[in-house]
Amino acid sequence: MDTERDRITASVTTHITADLLRGALDLERTARGVLPHRLPAWARAQCTDGQLAMAESQPSGVRLVFRTRATAVELDVLPTKRVYTGAPPRPDGVYDLLVDGHPAGRASAAGGDTLTIDMATGTAEHRPGPVGTLRFTGLPGKAKDVEIWLPHNETTELVALRTDAPVEPAPERDRAVWLHHGSSISHGSDAASPTTTWPALAAARAGVELVNLGFGGGALLDPFTARTLRDTPADLISVKIGINLVNSDLMRLRAFAPAVHGFLDTIREGRPTTPLLVVSPIWCPIHEETPGPSVPDLTALGTGRLSFRAAGDPAERAQGKLTLGVIREELARIVERRAEEDANLHHLDGRRLYGRADAAELPLPDRLHPDAATHRRIGERFAELVFAAGGPFAHRGAAAEARAVAETAGS
Template sequence: MIETPLNRDFIHGALDIEQTPAGLLPHRLPAWARAQCPDAQLLMAESQPSGVRLVFQTAATALELDVLATKRVYSGLGPRPDGIYDLFIGGQLAQQNSVQGGRILNINMASGATTVTEGEAQTLRFSGLPPEQKTVEIWLPHDEVTELVSLRSDAPLSPVPTAGRRRWVHHGSSISQGSNTTHPSGIWPAVAALRSGFELLNLGYSGNALLDPFVARSIRALPAELISIKIGINLVNKDLMRLRAFGPALHGFLDTIREGHPDTPLLVLSPVFCPIHETLPGPSVYDMDALADGRLLFKAGGSADEVRQGKLTLSVIREQLRAIVEQRRTGDANLHYVDGLELYGPNDNLRLPLPDELHPDAASHRLIGERFAGLLQDLRHGAAPGAA
């Protein structure tokens, strides 16, 4: 087998590559941004390679990728399923695989305390690939920190440049990162990108779509032919912000992006349907009775009376997002509002309920991605992709 030294030329969908003692760790936030917010959940989410993939051309029929995966174990729930690696050939999903073992991150659900048990790198194998020259993409697990150690093949590999490909930069929450779906190309932004031909850069961070200025500055500096931000659910379930702060924070976020992208199509997506927070504010809290039975469910920790005090609900946020986009569109024709209920609404919830009351399942991710791809087709043909 031929060993190919890994470098950033082979890694698509990351903003920074860290050299660790084990190998290369892709990050979805630059180092300067990570330094501005050393929040443990954000740092874990941005280092989980949602939308990140190895891309190369080769005639190889067999590949071996050594990885050091960080597996999470939650107290009371046990280990999560092993992360899936999706191998694409010529844009089509051809094989899937996973590795067992690696580093273990133990998380106490009650206290939030964590402990780490170190582990060894494992080998991922793909075989039986067609012998002709082809473009191969290996999508890394969307919710499992993955350090890339080494790559081997039975024929030479060469990187595929991204120049000339249309880049879509998307920012959102755990739903955009892919929570509750089963494999990395099944997250809804990946479904939409694969159907519409965009090069995806996924800045969806679990629990952290919070209008952080460093995210807006990161987007401002990136090349992009399309930008979208999906805002709302984390502002509610973190109970981070009141109505008075929300409008100016959103304006500031959009202003910063527009400093670098004055004319790029910019889509503002409101939250998809989530019954527990449609009219009840956050924070989201664990359902402790369900947790005692080994099930992870969420419920709203706020009350309807608190809305009058400025607490946010999803209904309030949709109303505000629509109004702010309409206001700004008088001088920005490339700014568009997309109602999240068009992507996943009350009728969809009856057929495909949220399994933990907060995150869509795999079938719902596909539905959302396919619908969003349709909106992108509308945009490409000159029609506004939504209500504004």
């Protein structure tokens, strides 16, 4: 944290309001500041699951965006640090700075609250901590758009924004809005920073505005999530379905197909012709043919590593328990049938993003989540398969990319 003597002199303090944020669907006023949420309040009220509450309040894809001539920016924040009992310390959350769309800095905040999670017992303890301060200096003195991407994996209350010149909301760019929903992989688990989660990388490459509704452990075909997707303005929508249904052992095959149909029906109530892409799971060896649930590998925890194993039995597939292989087959069948009457509905096999050969080269470190290099590979492949020529989002993606190139050339 910066000392008092390092603070900006003659600073301008700007009240943090919703018009300075992108990627958040709600802004909660707290005792010390504001807390961005990625689910609206009415949706949060319909689920008391602590995992979802933590995940949706972690601001993956959420960024402060403003226009200013300031050469120095300070942001007071109250992050919530996670500590897993018996596992190595997690690195502090990362804040990425972009100036006129280009990387211009990276920082982390000291202090913050601490959430200690015992994976073996399922218990958690929350301890309050102090506010931390980020400081970015040496910015160009011209009028510019500044973006501060909040940590994708740390709940972050925004306490104060100070600059050495006035701030105003940045003008909306004429770009397609891509609304994406998925699991912890889409959320960004184990990515290096908020702009290098695979959805953020794909969005940057395609020149679209990202709204990321990837929730760690929370891609469970919840009706309130479908209604949120239905009601959120977007030009392009994708939903990545599968891994959480297996690793939570939430439902059986009998319930799965109708739940998928209901989820898609709800989205189509409000977005009847919006390009809609259904993505099946990436390759995950422990659950390809073995049902869930996923449980912590206590042997690995004993050596200071966080890892998971599949606790189901392959024989249980006969009783309708789900595996990734079963889910991929069902999703392909469902989309094929629905696409006969819905020309804007598309399917992507997740193994095209990360398959068996990729797993041999870049194995999932904890057996569930990709590392930074794999996020980059998935993001690049998604952009190529979905936004590039011949892809389901190609028309809007190409137009957005052309606008992004023109904006960059003119800056």
